[in-house]
Amino acid sequence: MTETTPAPNAEDIVAGKCPVSHFAAEFNPFDEDYQQDPYPVFxxxxxxxxxxxxxxxxYWIVSRYEDIIEIFKDTESYSAxxxxxxxxxxxxxxxxxLVEANFVPSTMLVDEDAPLHPKRRRVFRKGLNDNKVAELEPYTRRFVSQCLDAIVxxxxxxxxxxxxxxxxxxxxFILMGVPEAEVERVRGYAARFALWLWGRPTDEQQVAxxxxxxxxxxxxxxxxxxLAENPGEDYMSNVIKAWQKDGNDEVWDKTYLASIMQSHLYASHETTTNAAASGFKSLLENRDQWEAICADPSLIPGAVHEILRYQSSVPTxxxxxxxxxxxxxYDLPAGSRVMMLTGSANHDDAKFExxxxxxITRENADEHLAFGWGVHLCLxxxxxxxxMRVMLEETTKRLPHLRLVEDQEWTYSPNTSFRGPDxxxxxxxxxxxxxxEDRP
Structure with a gap:
């Protein structure tokens, strides 16, 4: 009969009773080398x-695709x-x-569990379906064209x-029903909040x-x-209409609605900013692939998935x-905190050859975990x-000869979860x- 060795106990490791590995001793997502490029560590x-x-x-660190999928699947054992x-x-x-602003802590959908999460998600999904995205595309294309007009x-x-x-x-802003007259005001709030939530800001930075x-x-x-007084057909109006229906008081309140308005605005903004920036960097560093999408725009949707896999804007x-x-x-007790290295999973050779x-021609690039997985898959x-597709379509059409400035310094917001070049x-x-018409 083969004798098995019991799994190390998590409390013993945390208490220092078991040998601490090189990675356990050295892993630090705030280290400058890691911030510059975490993928060698991954x-x-x-x-x-x-x-x-x-x-x-x-935190317990998990890095393989298969293990991370299992964590996403097991919503009873692993809380969001x-x-x-x-x-x-x-x-x-x-x-x-925060006290002066009467801040009241509230969840943000991404950190909710059943039974509330599926009830709320069903409503949010209706306001951000394929038809809504298609409705927004002309606005996005106009915004991209205006940006190019200013620099070309x-x-x-x-x-x-x-x-x-x-x-x-x-x-x-269009999605959330922000009136055009208020856009300039709201643009002033569109700062990068990743440092606030997932970083180690100084006290001075925290106050700002x-x-x-x-x-x-x-x-x-x-x-x-x-919007409660005069709802429209935008994303937030649909949520507010749901809140106003009888029987939904236990699912919604105004504190939660304001939290959703704020968190969805900066989350949808910052993650896509990072992903698109990483996309331009990756494509221009791999010149043959940039030239390929310039010659054949039908490759761009696949390129977008490969960008999200290769340089995930949400690496953990x-x-x-x-x-x-x-x-x-390891055997972990209840209350153990787990950090999933989704960026590592996206490079796992066991999943992605x-x-x-x-x-950009990778066939299974769309199986990346940049948007999470399962019940919490990003809406x-x-x-x-x-x-991202529209930015690449318009830019490759008007600036196919674009190239990176040589020897530029690459900097990133020092946080654990959102990543993209500044x-x-x-x-x-x-x-x-x-x-x-684009020439001087």
Whole structure:
């Protein structure tokens, strides 16, 4: 009879009674090298220690595609409630700002479990279906064209500052029913909040971000009040109409509606900004593939999926155990915090052949986990893909000779969960623009 060795106990490892591996001791998602490029770390842990405990951030780290899918599947053992917990709790001065704004903590759909989550999701899904995305596409195309109009004769641009930051924000405003007259005001709130939720901001940064957050929240409350009085056909109006139906008081309240208005605006904005920016960077670094989509725009939808797989704008996500579980070689008690390296899963050779290679013709690229999986699959995935597709369609048509500025510095917001370059600086010979009207 073969004798088996009991699995190490999680509490023993956390208490330091079991040997601590190299990865457990060294893994730090806030390290500068990791921030610049986490994928070498992902590859090492995936191949050598796919599950381990990180004392640096007090999370169990999971890196393989198959294991992460199992966590997403098992909604009874792994709660989504950890997804929205701030990595760094607000300092007292930041809390004072939030208290002054009458901030009341609320969930954000991504961190909800059954039975409320499926009830709310059904309503949200109706407001963001394929027909709605198709309705928004002409607006997105107009916004992209306006961005290109502003830069096409210049010969130099920052694709983030000049396009990928503004287009998703403007599209989200239309989706959420923000009147055109209020767009300029709301654009001032369209800051990047990833550092606030998933980073380690200094106290000074926290206070500034808390101020932005409070102003954004105040606008969200005002907007919800206006739509409650005069709802339209936009996403938020559909949610408000559902709230106003008899019997839905236990599912909705105004605090939750304002939270949804705010969180969906910045989430749909920031993730797509990052994904599109990473897309331009990846395509221009792989010049043959940029030239391929310039020559054949029908390749662009597949390229969008490959971008999302190769440089996920959401490289990690979180869960917390609701009961004892077996994870890899370890037995974890209830209340164990788990960080899933979805960016690592997207490079897993067991799922994606030669996963470290960028290939816009990859047949199964659409099986990536950039939008999560299962009951929490991102509702806005179709909208994000449409925005990325339109940005590439219009840019390749008017600036096929675009190239990256050489030796530029790449910087990223220092947080665990949202990733994309702060700038993508490009240049081109404007006298060679294919459209005569675009030449100086």
């Amino acid at each position: 590859k090492s842990v995936r191949e050598q220690e796919p599950v381990f405990y990180s004392p640096e951030i007090d 409630s950890e997804a929205g917990v701030m990595i760094t709790p607000p300092c007292p001065a930041a809390m004072d700002v 004769k210049n010969g130099r641009a920052d694709m983030v500052g000049d396009m990928t930051f503004s287009v998703p924000a403007l599209t989200a 971000l808390a101020g932005d957050y409070a102003a954004y929240l105040q606008y969200a409350r005002e907007h919800v009040d206006k 996500w979180r869960r917390i155990t609701t009961k004892p579980v077996r994870l890899g070689d 030669d996963g470290e290679t960028f290939d 806005g995935q179709g909208l994000a893909r449409m925005e 700038h993508v600086r490009v240049e081109w010979d404007a006298s060679q623009n294919p459209l005569p």
